[in-house]
Amino acid sequence: xxxxxxxxxxxxxxxxxxxxxxxxxxxxxxxxxxxxxxxxxxxxxxxxxxxxxxxxxxxxxxxxxxxxxxxxxxxxxxxxxxxxxxxxxxxxxxxxxxxxxxxxxxxxxxxxxxxxxxxxxxxxxxxxxxxxxxxxxxxxxxxxxxxxxxxxxxxxxxxxxxxxxxxxxxxxxxxxxxxxxxxxxxxxxxxxxxxxxxxxxxxxxxxxxxxxxxxxxxxxxxxxxxxxxxxxxxxxxxxxxxxxxx
Numbered sequence: 001x002x003x004x005x006x007x008x009x010x011x012x013x014x015x016x017x018x019x020x021x022x023x024x025x026x027x028x029x030x031x032x033x034x035x036x037x038x039x040x041x042x043x044x045x046x047x048x049x050x051x052x053x054x055x056x057x058x059x060x061x062x063x064x065x066x067x068x069x070x071x072x073x074x075x076x077x078x079x080x081x082x083x084x085x086x087x088x089x090x091x092x093x094x095x096x097x098x099x100x101x102x103x104x105x106x107x108x109x110x111x112x113x114x115x116x117x118x119x120x121x122x123x124x125x126x127x128x129x130x131x132x133x134x135x136x137x138x139x140x141x142x143x144x145x146x147x148x149x150x151x152x153x154x155x156x157x158x159x160x161x162x163x164x165x166x167x168x169x170x171x172x173x174x175x176x177x178x179x180x181x182x183x184x185x186x187x188x189x190x191x192x193x194x195x196x197x198x199x200x201x202x203x204x205x206x207x208x209x210x211x212x213x214x215x216x217x218x219x220x221x222x223x224x225x226x227x228x229x230x231x232x233x234x235x236x237x238x239x240x241x242x243x244x245x246x
Contacts, residue, residue: 001045001046001047001048002045002047002048002049002052002053003043003044003045003052004043004044004045004046004047004052004056004101004104004105005040005041005042005043006042006043006044006101006102006104006105006145006147006170007041007042007064007068007101007145007170007172008056008057008061008064008065008097008101009041010061010062010065011061011064011065011067011068011069012041012068012145012172012173014040014041015040015041015241015242016037016038016039016040016241016242017037017038017041017042017145017239017240017241017242018035018036018037018239018240018241018242018243019035019036019037019038019042019237019238019239020033020034020035020036020237020238020239021034021233021234021236021237021238022146022148022219022233022236022237022238023229023233023234023236025238026219026221026227037242038239041145041239042145042147042237042239044104044105044106044107044235046104046105046106046107047104051100051104052104055100055122055123056097056100056101056104059093059096059125059199060093060094060096060097060100060199061097062093063089063090063093063094063097063199064093064094064097064098066089067087067089067090067094067175067205068172068174068175070087070089071087071174071175071207072173072174074087075139075141075174081209082209083208083209083210084206084207084208084209084210085206085207085209086204086205086206086207087204087205087207088202088203088204088205089202089203089205090197090199090200090201090202090203091191091194091197091203091205092129092194092195092197092198092199092201093199093200094191094205095129095135095191095192095194095195096122096125096129096199098135098170098177098179098191099118099122099129099133099135099179100118100122101170102118102147102149102168102170102177102179103115103118103119103122105147105149105170105235105236105237106149106150106232106235107234107235108231108232108234108235110231110232112150112166113181114133114150114166114168114179114181117130117132117133118133125198125199125200126198126199128195128196129192129195131195132181133179133181133192134179134180134181134182134183134184134185134190134192135177135178135179135190135191135192136177136178136179136180136185136188136189136190136191137175137176137177137178137188137189137191137207138175138176138178138188138189138208138211138213139174139175139176139207139208139209139212140171140172140173140174140175140176140213141173141174141212142171142173142215143173143240143241144171144172144215144238144239144240144241145171145172145237145238145239145240146169146170146171146172146176146219146237146238146239147169147170147171147235147236147237147239148167148168148169148170148219148233148236149168149232149233149235149236150166150167150168150229150230150232150233151166151167151168151169151219151227151228151229151232151233151236152164152165152166152167152227152228152229153165153167153218153219153225153226153227153228154225154226155182155185156186157186157218157224157225158223158224158225160226165180165181165182165185166180166181167179167180167218168180169218169219175207176213177191178218185218186218189206189207189208191205
């Protein structure tokens, strides 16, 4: 097994981070929360060298990293931007990279449906992304990295009528991603709307700038949301840049 950096090296500077389990962050009091240190970003020792270096590192990560760096430069510019910017990139290669790293971001191997579906198409560059997988994204102007696997939340915030979805989340500057079995979620833009394209095909990816969500959105537990999860929460990480000692 090799270490897979989530998010991948090249799109983010790997620096020391303080990590805590998402489960502890959602449930424990401030005095009971435990932090561990990783010297070079969030990583999981869960995939073989070929998957890590060839399929992700050479085939898909370059598209994701280029999209990340380009979007980050646009957000940091002093030029006035429109409410929606378009970034030319390879959307299905980006989607495969995100799905691949989310697949790797789990210490316990189980046979949940999303993982099985990702494995079935991941090694075929021309295979379409299944219609049951929906990958959404939004602007994320924060330095924290969040990796969450296999949680259940209401299909619509504030509505507790029993309709729910299964979610996995990857958040890091400047874009956050959410994978779910729902066809829509809270008005987010869907990256898998480009699922008909091949991995080497380009498109203009629209990025809405008019709404900035909270750092802990959408997994925050409040009057409008509840979260349920199983063993995968033991792998789910919330990481912040390590604070310098005085």
